[in-house]
Amino acid sequence: MANVKRVERPLSPHLQIYRPQLTAITSILTRITGNALIVGVMLAVWWLLAAATSPDYFAVANAVATSWFGDLVFTGSAWAVWYHYLAGLRHLYYDAGKGLDIPTAEKLGWACIIGSVVLTVITILLVQ
Amino acid sequence: MRYLTARKRAEGKGAAHTGTEHHWSMTVSAVALAFMVPTWLYIFGSALGQLQEAVVAIFARPFPAILTALVLVVGMRHFAMGATMMIEDYARGSARKIGIIFAYSLSAVIVATGLFALVKIAI
Numbered sequence: 001m002a003n004v005k006r007v008e009r010p011l012s013p014h015l016q017i018y019r020p021q022l023t024a025i026t027s028i029l030t031r032i033t034g035n036a037l038i039v040g041v042m043l044a045v046w047w048l049l050a051a052a053t054s055p056d057y058f059a060v061a062n063a064v065a066t067s068w069f070g071d072l073v074f075t076g077s078a079w080a081v082w083y084h085y086l087a088g089l090r091h092l093y094y095d096a097g098k099g100l101d102i103p104t105a106e107k108l109g110w111a112c113i114i115g116s117v118v119l120t121v122i123t124i125l126l127v128q
Numbered sequence: 129m130r131y132l133t134a135r136k137r138a139e140g141k142g143a144a145h146t147g148t149e150h151h152w153s154m155t156v157s158a159v160a161l162a163f164m165v166p167t168w169l170y171i172f173g174s175a176l177g178q179l180q181e182a183v184v185a186i187f188a189r190p191f192p193a194i195l196t197a198l199v200l201v202v203g204m205r206h207f208a209m210g211a212t213m214m215i216e217d218y219a220r221g222s223a224r225k226i227g228i229i230f231a232y233s234l235s236a237v238i239v240a241t242g243l244f245a246l247v248k249i250a251i
Contacts (some may be wrong), residue, residue, distance in 0.1 A: 034210050038234070041203070044172065045242045048196075051183045052248040058180045068178050074176065078169070085165060088158050095155065128172025 023102075027121040031088040033080035040077025043070065078123050083116035150209060157206040161199070168199045187249045200242040205236040 036063055043065060050061030064070055090108045093099050141147035175186045186192050211231035224243050 006217055031214055034207070035214055038207060038211075038238075041238060045238050045245070047176070047198075047229055048183075048187065049241055049245040052186070052245040057181075062180070067162075074173075078173075081165065081169065085162065089162065092155065092175065101179075123169055123173060127170060127176070 023105050023108040026087060026090075028114050029112075030084060030091070033084040033087075034096070037077055037080050037084065040073050040080070043073050075120070075124065078098060079116055079120040082119040086112040086115050086119075154206065154209055157202050157209075160202050161206060163170070164199050164202070168195050171195065184249050187246060193246050193250055197243060200239050201205055204239045208232045208235040217221060 012112045014124070047061045050057040090099070090112060093108070099105060144150065171186065171192045175183050175192075175237050178186075185194065208231050215224055215227040215231065
């Protein structure tokens with residue numbers, strides 16, 4: 001007879017004890033950064049619209065864009081755009097069927113993380 | 129043994145019914161943005177924090193204006209399609225439809241606003 005009592009088996013893939021892997025984290029970060037960039041784009045376009053409209057309107061938008069909040073959004077966006085940029089290049093490289101072995105994939109993941117931070121610092125130094 | 133012939137399987141263009149069209153479109157816009165974004169970041173970053181006259185003077189020049197327009201049009205299409213991909217992964221039913229319509233609408237509003245600002249600065 002079939003056992004009516006259901007056996008409590010652990011569910012795959014054991015998310016609570018699953019060791020996070022660099023390749024998985026760098027992949028989901030690509031999606032997060034790409035979608036989060038909409039915040040910086042909205043602030044930038046609003047600021048540009050204000051610049052095109054009137055001195056009063058520009059004063060308001062510029063105060064927001066250059067406040068601590070604006071600095072936070074644009075610094076975050078600079079990192080997000082560079083991360084998404086490098087991860088996108090990695091995606092194109094993967095699409096060509098290259099770099100898919102684990103050691104190379106992990107190196108490319110670190111390249112995205114370290115490279116994005118370095119490029120963000122360079123960008124901020126260049127435009128400040 | 130497969131009952132479907134290779135041709136018959138290809139005809140429906142897979143589960144998406146659009147084949148690799150979405151992926152290829154993302155590839156094309158990604159390469160375009162890869163060429164444009166670093167220069168645009170420099171232009172925008174340099175303009176940010178300046179006085180209004182200086183900002184208007186920068187975006188009145190042809191190169192910054194045309195580059196900004198291109199980044200907006202290509203970038204917002206890239207965003208709308210990428211956001212659609214995310215929504216399709218995490219939402220279903222009406223939430224999915226509303227989410228995708230919202231992503232495309234927001235992108236359109238941003239493009240229209242940005243282009244209006246550029247035209248107003250240019251003329």
